[in-house]
Amino acid sequence: MNIEKMYNLDAEKNVLSSIFMNNDSICEVIDLIKAEDFYSSNNKIIYKNLVEMQDKRIPIDIVTFCDRMGETLKEIGGVSYITEIINSSITATNIKRYGQIVKEKSNYRELMKIFENSMEKLKKAEDSTDEVIDYAQNSLMKLDSSEVKDTGEMLPIMDKYMDTLQARYEKGEAVQGVKTGYKSLDKTLGGLQKEDLVILAARPSMGKTSTALNIILNSVFKEKAKVAFFNLEMGPIQIIDRVLSIHTAIPMDKIKKADLTDKQWCAVTKSAAIFAGSNMKIYNRIYKINLIKSECRKLKIKEGLDIVVIDHLQLIEGVKGAENRNVEVSKITRELKLMAKELDVTVLLLSQLSRAPEARSEDHRPRLSDLRESGSIEQDADVVMLLYRDDYYDKDCEEKGIIECIVAKNRNGELGTVRFRWLPEIQRIWALNT
Structure with a gap:
């Protein structure tokens, strides 16, 4: 198995570093990746907390983050690990690309999980082949649609509506x-x-x-x-x-x-x-x-x-x-x-x-x-x-x-x-x- 396809810790750190450097940059990836998409358990926790801080409009820097984490900071590597993350990137402009890499690796791991689970079901022979196929197809459909976000924003909704209205007009x-x-x-x-x-x-x-x-x-x-x-x-x-x-x-x-x-x-x-x-x-x-x-x-x-x-x-x-x-x-x-x-x-x-x-x-x-x-x-x-x-x-x-x-x-x-x-x-x- 190619381990490099499973995760990219540098990309994960660069996403987190970009958010520390420019709090607004989180908006570039918040609809793209979830905490579960990070391979490192420490990075999952850090990203989850950064998102929560952004939701509550809490300014994000090393001081506010460490204060929020309190005693649990030690469990994710302490101040030294947060400092290492912050120093891992020199700019926040590439955060979306880093986020795409994190998502790609996450999808790869999820695909492996789907196929492994399907093989396990076949070995146990408790489910029919039709049921195993249905499990695999439904899982793949969910994986494919997981990147489609419904933000509730009116602009894309109205854009789609106006396209529909135009099509109605042209049909006449x-x-x-x-x-x-x-x-x-x-x-x-x-x-x-x-x-x-x-x-x-x-x-x-x-x-x-x-x-x-x-x-x-x-x-x-x-x-x-x-x-x-x-x-x-x-x-x-x-x-x-x-x-x-x-x-x-x-x-x-x-x-x-x-x-x-x-x-x-x-x-x-x-x-x-x-x-x-x-x-x-x-x-x-x-x-x-x-x-x-x-x-x-x-x-x-x-x-x-x-x-x-x-x-x-x-x-x-x-x-x-x-x-x-x-x-x-x-x-x-x-x-x-x-x-x-x-x-x-x-x-x-x-x-x-x-x-x-x-x-x-x-x-x-x-x-x-x-x-x-x-x-x-x-x-x-x-x-x-x-x-x-x-x-x-x-x-x-x-x-x-x-x-x-x-x-x-x-x-x-x-x-x-x-x-x-x-x-x-x-x-x-x-x-x-x-």
Whole structure:
């Protein structure tokens, strides 16, 4: 092992020396390094106390520092060590560079620790390989994000806001998010917004997968969005049957049976080729929340990612140790909301509803309280859309094939209902609202 990569005591001393020489220079490194980043235990204590003195506006010099330390001064080398530190540098102008060296060495040690811990976990064989991979990836993500400081200062916040405002102006549209392809829905939601957790919930066979697929395909082909679809409910062949039926307007039953005319064969072949080269990825064998997050992180870094779709919540496997399924679901939705923020993506999460709508004697329209295993679904979600079809409950109703998309929660926009015409034969939906 190359010891020189593990630490640099000269850089540590020069950071401390610079602060003694110019108290204001601490501002150059206070957001860059923490006391834990120092290798020397003495230097950790000295830096921690210098930061505390700066916070309390106590002037820093050898006298005030030694007075603050009192009897504990001996434990860190006494006055002689403080004098040695002060004399180790002749200028404070390079403190930021010294701080960067200290941080680099700290990151190296932390990386070694992550890999050593991962190896130890593998040797003990108490955790699955998936859990070890998740530990390593999460640790690396935390290490990577540890240098990103949220200072709370208004200047960078306003700079980012003005950039966003300028982008809105240049786009010149009311809909600022990724368009769903349905004007009435986009008007209500403002499009699919980055960092949002969007819930699309319904009773079984209500049309939620079809609705989600239509939105996905519109975003991929009209908006050029990059989409990851985690299909937990169906096999890959079943989902492709639906996708091609929507795209070609050929009845899904004909595609399933391969009962196609020459013209339809040509259309299906062409459509399949288009999807093969599209920005859409479909995953059929990833059920665990940690693996979903891991795959999304890799996609974001390697290829970019705009929308994550998961069908559906009740099939996601959570982390170990949850007291019950409600607690597990709460943890899953919280993790997905945090992932949306971390990766700057929209998460469209499909979910089942409880049987409560059937139990109501008159109006079977779903409510937020009907979210199955609700936990914190409603709390974590930015948008909740509930689907309802009258002909689901009344086979003799006048309006058949009408889906009501009830926007029951919209943290940053309007509530309302958007009506769709649904043709299950080809899995397509059309918005009826003007």
